Amino acid sequence: MFDLTKARADTPAGQNGIYLNNAGCSLMPRPVIEAVQDYFALEAGIGGFRAVTREAGAIAAVYASVAALINAKSDEIALMGSHTAAWQSVFYGLSFTEGDRILTSQSEYGANYVAFLQMRKRTGCVIDVIPCGGDGASDPVALDKMIDDRVKLIAINWIPTNGGLMNPAAEIGRVARAHGIPYLLDACQAVGQTPVDVEELGCDFLSATGRKWLRGPKGTGFLYVRQAGLASGRPEPAMIDDFGALWKKPDAYELVAGARRYETHENAPALRLGLGAAADYALALGLDRIRERVRRLAEGLRAELARMPGIAVHDLGAEHAGLVTFTHDAVAPGAIAQALEGEAIYVKVVPREGALLDSTARQLTQILRVSPHYFNAEEELETFLRALRKVTRA
């Protein structure tokens, strides 16, 4: 049985409205808030450097917590300031020359795609989109047929920003493995809402944020780098400093052994401890249970929305995550979101640029996104639906 009372009691901001934008930035549970606040109090009391020394053990334990979340080893984890910082430190460390191919998903996220475009401008590499199957997800069979010796990277997102689609990340991993192609997986919308196992996924790199489904502090993210890549020393991080690389001889450097080579010396220990607390909190609840509840809430919403006059639901895929997207044929997404906000119900308007290839192909402009987490009560969703009916009838 899921203990909703405890989940809600642990979520102070949940008392201030109906929060349905967990895919954007979720609400921190109490242990996360306390980990951050306690550490800042310590810093305020004894200074930043002494605080790091005193809390070295707890800070080091964050790597194990994050690793446990994705079935990785502690030294395969780098703690970062965002998903994008993690993703970029891998992507820009890869070498591309003219004609090299990057294979990506139709649902690719804007921040990743503009980096592909910049790399294309710099090097003449080619960006090819993996065709979608009938369900709208990237098709691993079609991917397999695209592979040739110019493919230098497969980089997709597992769950996009603009809907409940779940790309077949593990099947894509099997294709990448079979052909020995580096596989960079954007798991930004997956970590914290569904079990993640890097062995099953077969990815070489996985990037994620803290603030979304994991309920960590804003300004946190992490990167997973497979041990084999670390051992081979290829690729190198896009940028290094003398924390990730040791300067032992005047004209040479040596990368540190683990994924921490992707980090820089300066960081925010308070936020890292918050991220660790978020990982521990999710692990204690159980990712299977979290997934089950998130899916149940989201499926219920999808079904109700599909029944409402004038509403079109836009989620692709055979299997759905906790992001529910829709539009109304008469009332604009912005007007709906604003009216809901007036009743302290918080949803997100996703711009078409979030996933421009997909929104162009489906002729979608702005869409509304509702992303319930496990701490949302069924009554909150009913209140949301009632408010939506009122707004769209007006």
Ligand SMILES: Cc1ncc(COP(=O)(O)O)c(C=O)c1O
């Ligand atoms: C699929 C996806 N990838 C990447 C990101 C970017 O994450 P961050 O803002 O932590 O860099 C987002 C954020 O919305 C996202 O939805």
